[in-house]
Amino acid sequence: MTDPNSVGLVVPQTARFDQEIRLKSGACLPGFELVFETYGQLNAARSNAVLVCHALSGSHHVAGYYDAQQKKKTLGWWDNLVGPGKPLDTNKFFVVGVNNLGGCYGSTGPRSINPETGKPYGADFPLVTVEDWVEAQARLADRLGIGTWAAVIGGSLGGMQALQWTLAYPERVRHGIVIASAPRLSAQNIAFNEVARQAILSDPDFHGGHYYEHGVVPRNGLRLARMVGHITYLSDDQMAEKFGRQLRHGEHRFHYDVEFEIESYLRYQGDKFAEFFDANTYLLTTKALDYFDPAFDYGGDLRAALARARADFFVASFTTDWRFSPERSREIVYALLHNGRKVSYAEIDCDAGHDSFLLDAPHYHAALGAYLEGIAP
Amino acid sequence: MTDPNSVGLVVPQTARFDQEIRLKSGACLPGFELVFETYGQLNAARSNAVLVCHALSGSHHVAGYYDAQQKKKTLGWWDNLVGPGKPLDTNKFFVVGVNNLGGCYGSTGPRSINPETGKPYGADFPLVTVEDWVEAQARLADRLGIGTWAAVIGGSLGGMQALQWTLAYPERVRHGIVIASAPRLSAQNIAFNEVARQAILSDPDFHGGHYYEHGVVPRNGLRLARMVGHITYLSDDQMAEKFGRQLRHGEHRFHYDVEFEIESYLRYQGDKFAEFFDANTYLLTTKALDYFDPAFDYGGDLRAALARARADFFVASFTTDWRFSPERSREIVYALLHNGRKVSYAEIDCDAGHDSFLLDAPHYHAALGAYLEGIAP
Numbered sequence: 016m017t018d019p020n021s022v023g024l025v026v027p028q029t030a031r032f033d034q035e036i037r038l039k040s041g042a043c044l045p046g047f048e049l050v051f052e053t054y055g056q057l058n059a060a061r062s063n064a065v066l067v068c069h070a071l072s073g074s075h076h077v078a079g080y081y082d083a084q085q086k087k088k089t090l091g092w093w094d095n096l097v098g099p100g101k102p103l104d105t106n107k108f109f110v111v112g113v114n115n116l117g118g119c120y121g122s123t124g125p126r127s128i129n130p131e132t133g134k135p136y137g138a139d140f141p142l143v144t145v146e147d148w149v150e151a152q153a154r155l156a157d158r159l160g161i162g163t164w165a166a167v168i169g170g171s172l173g174g175m176q177a178l179q180w181t182l183a184y185p186e187r188v189r190h191g192i193v194i195a196s197a198p199r200l201s202a203q204n205i206a207f208n209e210v211a212r213q214a215i216l217s218d219p220d221f222h223g224g225h226y227y228e229h230g231v232v233p234r235n236g237l238r239l240a241r242m243v244g245h246i247t248y249l250s251d252d253q254m255a256e257k258f259g260r261q262l263r264h265g266e267h268r269f270h271y272d273v274e275f276e277i278e279s280y281l282r283y284q285g286d287k288f289a290e291f292f293d294a295n296t297y298l299l300t301t302k303a304l305d306y307f308d309p310a311f312d313y314g315g316d317l318r319a320a321l322a323r324a325r326a327d328f329f330v331a332s333f334t335t336d337w338r339f340s341p342e343r344s345r346e347i348v349y350a351l352l353h354n355g356r357k358v359s360y361a362e363i364d365c366d367a368g369h370d371s372f373l374l375d376a377p378h379y380h381a382a383l384g385a386y387l388e389g390i391a392p
Numbered sequence: 393m394t395d396p397n398s399v400g401l402v403v404p405q406t407a408r409f410d411q412e413i414r415l416k417s418g419a420c421l422p423g424f425e426l427v428f429e430t431y432g433q434l435n436a437a438r439s440n441a442v443l444v445c446h447a448l449s450g451s452h453h454v455a456g457y458y459d460a461q462q463k464k465k466t467l468g469w470w471d472n473l474v475g476p477g478k479p480l481d482t483n484k485f486f487v488v489g490v491n492n493l494g495g496c497y498g499s500t501g502p503r504s505i506n507p508e509t510g511k512p513y514g515a516d517f518p519l520v521t522v523e524d525w526v527e528a529q530a531r532l533a534d535r536l537g538i539g540t541w542a543a544v545i546g547g548s549l550g551g552m553q554a555l556q557w558t559l560a561y562p563e564r565v566r567h568g569i570v571i572a573s574a575p576r577l578s579a580q581n582i583a584f585n586e587v588a589r590q591a592i593l594s595d596p597d598f599h600g601g602h603y604y605e606h607g608v609v610p611r612n613g614l615r616l617a618r619m620v621g622h623i624t625y626l627s628d629d630q631m632a633e634k635f636g637r638q639l640r641h642g643e644h645r646f647h648y649d650v651e652f653e654i655e656s657y658l659r660y661q662g663d664k665f666a667e668f669f670d671a672n673t674y675l676l677t678t679k680a681l682d683y684f685d686p687a688f689d690y691g692g693d694l695r696a697a698l699a700r701a702r703a704d705f706f707v708a709s710f711t712t713d714w715r716f717s718p719e720r721s722r723e724i725v726y727a728l729l730h731n732g733r734k735v736s737y738a739e740i741d742c743d744a745g746h747d748s749f750l751l752d753a754p755h756y757h758a759a760l761g762a763y764l765e766g767i768a769p
Binding site for chain 2: 039040041042141142199200201202203205206207209210212213214216217219235238239242243245246249251254255257258259260267269270271274275277278281282285298302305306308
């Protein structure tokens, strides 16, 4: 049975870029590949393209599925948003998802072969920044013949990329859509990232980042990193509602196996993640988060930093998001308004914390859908 | 130079209990030792004794110092509260600090020799609960000839013990003083504890809890556990104020060494803690936190659970404490008031988060001091 609102079976593509890319750190990659997917049709005017930027653990696989027999298991991470008749309507828009540079889903990253050594880059893969990702994505846009994006959209770290697009290429983005994001990490945000990193870096199986050669992965470290992360993705209230103090066996058993259901949930999430995600990519992605700070070169003045933007904006935050609270989104909105930008802002009442941006909370998709509907194709 | 407000040089004492203690888990210890300190003089009526209960990383060393040349380094953890002329005035009260059963500061715990094997208990040390701690403390009270405490006081996990005292021995506590505490952990609280535990349990140097025999300690795991803990002890605001995005070198250097000052702080706290604290004690203490739930046997009804209490109460919370928020303290206050208890409650405006209870924020010590002043010796 086909779902008329699904983009259906999709196949990723790979774009190879042979021109070197100089990164913000000063390091240089001689060339690179990006894995991407597209949904919908680019119109004749090439004016209906929307770029979807992914967050920490996301990928180019935004919508549709890889296997009709295993739809649910192979579904894109934002499939509830992207498709025919969905808020980001592929009947109207040509949607592009891309795995970022340094990722572990096929784009050039730590798992790739370093042409200089013939071995995987591992820890030698340079640190990449949000700015570098946008630079790489711009080359993909050139390749696809997309001069101007109708919109660049992302949640969390993806929202930072959307914001960065409007600053790096003000004339190439008509609408910046920044969801559950922040203009820069707080000390607490960095602190959580640092714990995650230390968990990986101190895992004996990390081998200084060259674990591929040792035939192991720093599974424990990655698992711990993900467990910490998960706590910050959920709201306190939602955890209380979903798990509370529910006991696995209805009684206290006085051991270190699972007693409370929340323990089981966290272990499961950690184990699952450690099965497939690459630890070096996790490390460099948390660093990209830490470094992102468009106001850095403006003495911390976000208003001055955002003066370059020419896009219109849709910004959304979620009331129970304590990782990137509504206050952080309001900082962005304020700085944009200060610069006379057209900004729509929705503060959504949703109990799912930071992860709300991945869900289809009714008011959220309604507000976002209404905004997207107003964008000329 | 002597400080007239200090209890001065102190020496810990050890009490040996040869009668077995049956723990809540069903396990049994054939006997045990408790290390404790006392400050001030027990009056003739034996009516002026105050028990100070410690939190996760605290000890019996509440006030004074061990070395006059190294006062600051050897100062008790609540020295700002306890001493002659201080809020918990040792001119009036006989104050007792005790290291809990299972601790690592001298009381019987995982580092102690298991009489059955002749080797350290390690992972074989039974899990202990807040109820067990109170039971052991009651034996110490008997030994010291203290029939009734003028007050039992504690912050965080210490506050849980103070509350438990008023339930286990309603007639032996005149005043329960519960600071920055909660009637039970939330799912989020348990989640953070679980990450800390998994960090220790998955450290290859943990050796199933028998690391003493291997001549190592699970330093990495303990370090990570403490780093996670520290994030939850501080408020977001305080972290922002104290560290913000301050860079170690004034610029981004694109490596995994310390970039931001908050990273340096966390690593330092983790390293320092891992130097001296025992991982098995850390594990069992987090479990004691998880298990504490006086309402468990009352279908979750805290009001019913607290009906036994006969003490008067002072409860305090801190506005920026997101580990045990004011809301959690209000639950205790509400349940006590429901039972007609006399309750004083102070919600203190302090930016230091959960750790506020260890500081001498002016309104805090003023409120607590006023309450203590009202207690008949």
